[in-house]
Amino acid sequence: MAAASGRVSKKKPLPYFMQRSEDAVLPSFQNRRTLADHVKDNMLCAGRKSYFQRIVYVGRHPKVSAMTIRDRFLKVIKEMQEKTFNEVKLFGLMINFDEYSMHMIESAEETIGEYMRYLADSDLFECSRVVLVYNNINQRFFRKLVWRFADYLNGLPPAVIDAKDPNVVQNTINAFMVKVYTLCKMVRSEELDERSAFKSLYLDENYEEHTPDAVVLEYILGLNCLFNIQEYGQFYGVLPDVTTFRDKVWPIPDDMTPYDVFDSGKYQVNLTFGDV
Structure with missing residues (x-):
């Protein structure tokens, strides 16, 4: 009857809140974002091409002047830069004493990894520990590699370390890191002070x-x-074997996507079989 009367029936458009995009109608396993998408977004937000990392380590070396130990570190850094293709330089604060070194370095992950490997192969330290590894830092403390020396370390009053405290390890590390960050902020302010043309190395x-x-x-x-430095140098960049019974599934996974990265939806294949 509608055709005979010359009128064509038209569907009324759905209200906006009822409209669904083409992506929205796809099952969740087809339109979920991959791990690579998240990495690209993070890089775009940070304005970088690689993740930046911050590492704090301490070491004890044969008792020599702080200036001498700096020259030895500079030799390791120069050797690394000559043999690697990574153009991102090291940044941070390198504090040297006559017998100890306390360094905070910042750079791209690849640069720090290469530096730690070269440092591990050197004989600079009798003993060392990596105290902090901070991944994906938002900003750097320093615009360059800053060196500072001190000769009053052994003259300081001894610290009070309560061995009976059940949290003595974590509390001591926390107190140490507070001092490291305070030093970094103070030296950074000194470096940024344009009123002072001369910056003392001590x-x-x-x-x-x-x-x-x-x-x-x-x-x-x-x-x-x-x-320690040697253990970290060997560990960095190596994917550990974390195979468990959860990996023995069928079909065999065809990528290295970690478990629990994505939220499960109604279209997700259930491999738990009754654990839900």
């Missing part, structure tokens, strides 16, 4: 109360729960 007395003493450094160097 820490003055204002830094003394924020410098960890030998007792704290020796305590940290004795912690077996922390990687």
Whole structure:
């Protein structure tokens, strides 16, 4: 009848809240975002092509002048830069004492990984510990590699370490890191101060109360729960074998996507068989 009367029936458009995009109607296993999508988004937000990392490590070396030990570190850094194709340089704060070194370095993951490998192959340290590994930092403390020397470490009053405290390890590490970050902020302010054209290589007395003493450094160097430089150099960039019974599924996974990265939806294949 509608055709005979010359009128054509038209469907009324659905309200906006009832309209669904083409992606929305696809099952969740077809339109979910991959791990690579998240990595690209993070890189875009950070304005970088690679993740930046911050590492804090301490070490004890044969007792020589702080200037001498700096020259040895610079030799390792130069050798690394000559033999690698990574153009991102090292940044951070390198504090050297006559017998100890306390360094905070920042750079791209690949650069830090290469540096730690070269450092592991050197004979700079008698003993060392990696205290902090901070992945995907938002911003750097320093625009370049800054060196500072100090000769008053052994003259500081000994730290009070309560061995009976059940949290003595974590509390000592936390207190150490507070001092490291305080030193970084103070030296950064000094470096950014345009009123002072001369920047002393030596820490003055204002830094003394924020410098960890030998007792704290020796305590940290004795912690077996922390990687030393050699262990970290071997571990960095190596995917550990984490095979468990959960990997023995069918079909065999065809990628290296970690478990529990994506949320399960109604279209997700159930491999738990009754554990839901």
